[in-house]
Amino acid sequence: MTAPEAVVLSLAQGVTSAPLQTWIQDNVVPLILLGIAIILLWIGGRGDNAGVARRSVGLIIGLVALGIAVSGNGPEIGSFLASLITG
Known part of the structure; x- marks a missing residue:
């Protein structure tokens, strides 16, 4: 291994x-x-109150997905949801 490769490897x-x-x-x-x-x-x-309500449902679903992605608890939440279906 040459010196530049070692530096890149240590930085990476x-x-x-x-x-x-x-x-x-x-x-x-x-x-x-x-x-x-x-x-x-x-x-x-x-x-357009019906439009606000319709978009709010999609917004809530999107915020839940964003919260799961940001928290890093995706695998645990996925396992929990799967256990609700499979028992």
Whole structure:
């Protein structure tokens, strides 16, 4: 192994996605939620309450999926849901 390869290998071993994940949780997720809230208020302001309700159900499902992805508990939640079906 040459010296540059050893340096790249040693740098790659310490690289994690934790800082990126933290940045997304701290910055991107609140901005997305703010954008969704503004859109729902805009739709509700036009008097389309049924449209707001329809979009809110999809929003709740999306937020649950986002929460599972961000928390890192996906395998445990999947096992729990599978145990509800299989017993």
